[in-house]
Amino acid sequence: MSYCANSTPSHSMKTQLQTKTRLHKLALVAVKSTLIAVKSTLITVKSTLITIRTTLFAARTALLARVIILLAGAMTSSWVFAATFELPPKESRIVGRIQQHEVAAGETLAIIAKQYDIGFLSLMAANKGVDPFLPAEGYVLSIPSRLILPDTPRKGIVINLAELRLYYFEPEKNQVHVFPVGIGRVGRDTPEMITKISQKRPNPTWTPPNSIRKEYLEKGIELPRVVPAGPENPLGEYALRLAYGAGDYLIHGTNKDFGIGLRVSSGCIRMEPKDIEWLFEQVSRGEQVTIIDEPIKVSLEPDRSVFVEAHEPLTRSDGSKKLLQIPVELKWWLEDADLPNSKAKAVIFAQNGVPVEIAPPVIEF
Numbered sequence: 001m002s003y004c005a006n007s008t009p010s011h012s013m014k015t016q017l018q019t020k021t022r023l024h025k026l027a028l029v030a031v032k033s034t035l036i037a038v039k040s041t042l043i044t045v046k047s048t049l050i051t052i053r054t055t056l057f058a059a060r061t062a063l064l065a066r067v068i069i070l071l072a073g074a075m076t077s078s079w080v081f082a083a084t085f086e087l088p089p090k091e092s093r094i095v096g097r098i099q100q101h102e103v104a105a106g107e108t109l110a111i112i113a114k115q116y117d118i119g120f121l122s123l124m125a126a127n128k129g130v131d132p133f134l135p136a137e138g139y140v141l142s143i144p145s146r147l148i149l150p151d152t153p154r155k156g157i158v159i160n161l162a163e164l165r166l167y168y169f170e171p172e173k174n175q176v177h178v179f180p181v182g183i184g185r186v187g188r189d190t191p192e193m194i195t196k197i198s199q200k201r202p203n204p205t206w207t208p209p210n211s212i213r214k215e216y217l218e219k220g221i222e223l224p225r226v227v228p229a230g231p232e233n234p235l236g237e238y239a240l241r242l243a244y245g246a247g248d249y250l251i252h253g254t255n256k257d258f259g260i261g262l263r264v265s266s267g268c269i270r271m272e273p274k275d276i277e278w279l280f281e282q283v284s285r286g287e288q289v290t291i292i293d294e295p296i297k298v299s300l301e302p303d304r305s306v307f308v309e310a311h312e313p314l315t316r317s318d319g320s321k322k323l324l325q326i327p328v329e330l331k332w333w334l335e336d337a338d339l340p341n342s343k344a345k346a347v348i349f350a351q352n353g354v355p356v357e358i359a360p361p362v363i364e365f
Contacts, residue, residue: 083117083145083178087154087169093299094307094355095176099143103135110258116143117272119164119180119261125312125353144354148297148309149176156288157197157251157279159183159269161190162295162311163353164261166251166269168279179279180261182254182270187317190267191244193291197283199241203229209248212266231255236273238280242289251289252276263314295322296348298330299355304362306333307355310348324348334359 085095101112109132113123124132126144135141150160150167154176158167161183168177184190206227208216216223227233236253251269253276254260260272271279297309308330313322326334326344334341343358 085176085178087174087176088149089302091302093149093151093297094146094301095149096146098146098354101141101143103137103139103141105137107135108133109135109141112141112143113180113261114272116145117180117275118144121164121261121312122180122353123261125351128350128352142354144352146355147178148299148307148355150292150294150297152290152292156290157283159190159289159291161192161291161293162314164263166271166279168282170282177279179271179275181251182259182262182264184265184267185263186315186319188266189314189317190249190265190269190291192293193242193244193249193289195242195244195289195291197240197285197287197289198243198247200280200283200285201239201241202280203237204233204235204239204250204252205229206233206235236276238276240276240280240283251279295324295351296327297355298327300333301361304359305357306330306359308344308347308358309353309355310351311353312351324351 083096088095099116101116103112109123109127109130110120113120116123120132122144123141124130126142130136130139130141147163147165150158152158154169156169158169159165159181160167164181164183166179166181168179169175170177207225208223208227213223229237232255234255235250236255239250239252241247242249242251249268251271253273254270259265259270264270293314295311295313299307299309301307310324313324315321326341326348330344331341334344337359339359343356347356347358
């Protein structure tokens with residue numbers, strides 16, 4: 001016996017069920033539309049926050065750059081002009097000494113680097129963990145003014161890309177002059193080469209290559225075919241053209257107050273205005289220019305002590321970096337002297353850009 005009068009739903013019941021189903025579907029569609037709208041709003045909010053953050057960062061950078069320019073202008077009279085060292089005997093490659101600098105109120109690492117005519121990244125590497133924009137007042141910095149000469153002939157201009165330094169071995173004098181330089185950014189790498197100076201140009205004009213014009217056009221900036229000499233010219237007041245390739249690479253000055261000791265150029269070598277002015281007057285057409293990439297430098301001194309200087313390797317165009325290892329010659333020497341390689345490994349790992357003694361002098365009786 002069934003308690004249901006009829007197991008088949010009536011027409012009115014079917015209509016009610018269909019109406020409820022449609023209402024449920026409409027409700028689900030409304031909820032889904034609301035969720036999409038909320039998601040879209042969140043994306044808009046996120047984009048707005050990113051824009052605000054980018055704007056604030058740009059404003060902070062611009063303000064800091066302005067502060068650097070103003071403070072640097074006030075400190076011009078105290079700047080050190082280059083670093084000049086007497087050349088050691090050929091058996092030795094160590095020159096200079098480490099200096100110290102106590103941070104004054106308002107100083108940044110960029111200002112201090114300019115004061116000592118050293119690279120910004122070099123100063124950061126020698127003082128890891130120090131805020132480059134807000135170093136603590138009274139903190140004592142190490143100035144990386146002791147170094148190992150590159151493993152090249154002591155002739156003409158030598159540029160070591162890895163340490164962002166230019167060495168000029170002055171003819172007829174037993175001296176080397178060392179300058180910080182800016183080099184090609186990632187994707188616009190400065191090539192290694194052995195070449196010579198093919199042209200000296202005071203007050204140079206700049207003819208932007210098509211590749212650079214295209215790059216600027218993508219940013220909405222149309223460069224003129226030729227930029228005349230003057231304050232708007234990025235080459236500064238002096239340029240030395242290199243004979244390498246089609247002659248596209250220069251050693252030149254700059255019209256900017258920031259960028260020396262960094263990877264910022266389109267491939268050329270950039271120098272401080274006062275540095276390129278001095279170098280321009282010293283060098284001659286035909287003088288040799290050697291550009292190397294030597295992140296690890298080793299010096300076996302006459303007293304048999306061994307020093308290692310390691311720099312952070314340059315980032316390649318694909319984003320990778322050279323893996324630094326103990327040079328084979330140094331490994332052989334340590335094995336022959338029955339010395340551990342742990343100190344050498346530690347120096348190479350630290351990459352602080354200053355010479356470190358890894359083997360003491362040998363005292364002979």
